[in-house]
Amino acid sequence: MAELGEADEAELQPLVAAEQQKAQFTAQVHHFMELCWGKCVETPGNHLDSCTENSLSSCVDRFIDTTLAITSRFAQTVQKGGQ
Template structure:
């Protein structure tokens, strides 16, 4: 959604759009984490998770989040360096 060149987007609308984009990105990350960790850790579905499945899911989720955080920080530092650190 972009405004015509002669129209300004209100700061409140810009904030709302940024918040909605952040929510969508978080939902996408959770869905991807769930897909990857489920495929990696789950065996035959049963009535409860085994201790191995629980430990695997916990470890997988932690590594996924650590990696995602590392990549985000890496690109943020690259963007900052590219923009002169401002």
């Protein structure tokens, strides 16, 4: 197998980092789905009752709010570090 040169490695590094971020995000979404499913769905069936639907909706809302808050805080930290 041919070895990669420094230029090749430098070119691949951002691609590898992006793939790692995608994998991390996917893992977080799967974990989140398991948590919400465990908290909200007592018995799986052919349809969701209103209580289960409301619970899942609230769980998703909390996840989105938390993700946005973390993203915003991270962006502020990056901005402060760049000044």
